[in-house]
Amino acid sequence: xxxxxxxxxxxxxxxxxxxxxxxxxxxxxxxxxxxxxxxxxxxxxxxxxxxxxxxxxxxxxxxxxxxxxxxxxxxxxxxxxxxxxxxxxxxxxxxxxxxxxxxxxxxxxxxxxxxxxxxxxxxxxxx
Amino acid sequence: xxxxxxxxxxxxxxxxxxxxxxxxxxxxxxxxxxxxxxxxxxxxxxxxxxxxxxxxxxxxxxxxxxxxxxxxxxxxxxxxxxxxxxxxxxxxxxxxxxxxxxxxxxxxxxxxxxxxxxxxxxxxxxxxxxxxx
Ligand SMILES: Nc1ncnc2c1ncn2[C@@H]1O[C@H](COP(=O)(O)OP(=O)(O)OP(=O)(O)O)[C@@H](O)[C@H]1O
Ligand SMILES: [Mg+2]
Numbered sequence: 392x393x394x395x396x397x398x399x400x401x402x403x404x405x406x407x408x409x410x411x412x413x414x415x416x417x418x419x420x421x422x423x424x425x426x427x428x429x430x431x432x433x434x435x436x437x438x439x440x441x442x443x444x445x446x447x448x449x450x451x452x453x454x455x456x457x458x459x460x461x462x463x464x465x466x467x468x469x470x471x472x473x474x475x476x477x478x479x480x481x482x483x484x485x486x487x488x489x490x491x492x493x494x495x496x497x498x499x500x501x502x503x504x505x506x507x508x509x510x511x512x513x514x515x516x517x518x
Numbered sequence: 519x520x521x522x523x524x525x526x527x528x529x530x531x532x533x534x535x536x537x538x539x540x541x542x543x544x545x546x547x548x549x550x551x552x553x554x555x556x557x558x559x560x561x562x563x564x565x566x567x568x569x570x571x572x573x574x575x576x577x578x579x580x581x582x583x584x585x586x587x588x589x590x591x592x593x594x595x596x597x598x599x600x601x602x603x604x605x606x607x608x609x610x611x612x613x614x615x616x617x618x619x620x621x622x623x624x625x626x627x628x629x630x631x632x633x634x635x636x637x638x639x640x641x642x643x644x645x646x647x648x649x650x651x
Contacts, residue, residue, distance in 0.1 A: 413534050413538070414534075415530045415531050415533065415534050416530035416533070416566075417530055446541070446554075446555065446558065447537055447541075447555065447558045447559050447562055448559070449537075449559050449562035449563055449566070449621075450563060450617065450618050450620040450621055450624060451562075451566060451617075453618075453620075454617075454618055476551075476555070477551075477552075478551045478552040478554070478555035479555055481552055481555070482552070482555040482556050482559045482628065485556065485624070485627050485628055486559060486563075486620060486624035486625075486627065486628060487610055487620050487623065487624045487627070488618075488620060488624075
């Protein structure tokens with residue numbers, strides 16, 4: 392089965408991916424692989440994943456997001472999720488998934504501003 | 519007439535089809551956005567379990583009524599390996615597939631009624647319902 396590729400854009404040293412279609416498992420895994428590959432190629436300092444169009448985040452996608460955040464973190468890249476619908480956020484918590492290490496912002500614009508602050512802080516505070 | 523619909527689960531694409539079918543029916547029965555997300559997510563978990571553990575099965579969704587209250591019922595059926603100890607698989611974190619062990623206990627939390635019937639080597643049937651406020 393050919394899976395739909397989710398485009399990943401690079402703006403400055405931030406990668407932006409906006410998920411616009413219902414993800415089936417194979418395309419979700421493809422997305423994770425593509426994104427991690429792109430992070431390692433570009434050494435991006437931050438990644439924003441926009442989930443505005445997702446109306447379901449189940450344990451499979453939830454775990455994938457947690458994996459992306461953990462692996463990106465190991466490569467020194469911050470991950471911010473944007474546009475999580477309120478109903479989806481509530482359902483995630485009830486399901487038992489809280490994504491404790493994932494940062495979220497209301498929308499793409501706020502996500503970009505958050506990323507800006509985060510990457511500035513970390514370059515100032517370099518040890 | 520009460521609505522009812524069913525779909526076969528044979529691939530990961532069918533998981534999306536099943537949860538979309540459940541969400542659409544929930545919406546047409548007047549469930550709000552949060553309940554629609556709960557119902558669709560529960561169906562996603564149950565349909566994925568069919569696909570992962572039994573390979574194939576069916577998801578049926580129908581409108582139900584009890585004491586004048588409208589609801590939606592989801593029945594997931596497979597002829598897979600079955601579950602020997604239902605109490606164990608209902609624990610958060612129990613998995614045989616390196617998953618998160620979140621699907622069944624999570625789906626139970628998202629729905630109002632939740633019953634598993636299963637026999638090893640015969641199959642598994644999960645029936646769950648959500649009632650409208
Ligand atoms: N339809 C089924 N047939 C046979 N065994 C099942 C079925 N559904 C679930 N199980 C068993 O119950 C266990 C727990 O299921 P559950 O959905 O809670 O977690 P998981 O599928 O392992 O992980 P997750 O859903 O979090 O990705 C599974 O690992 C599997 O052993
Ligand atoms: Mg599962």
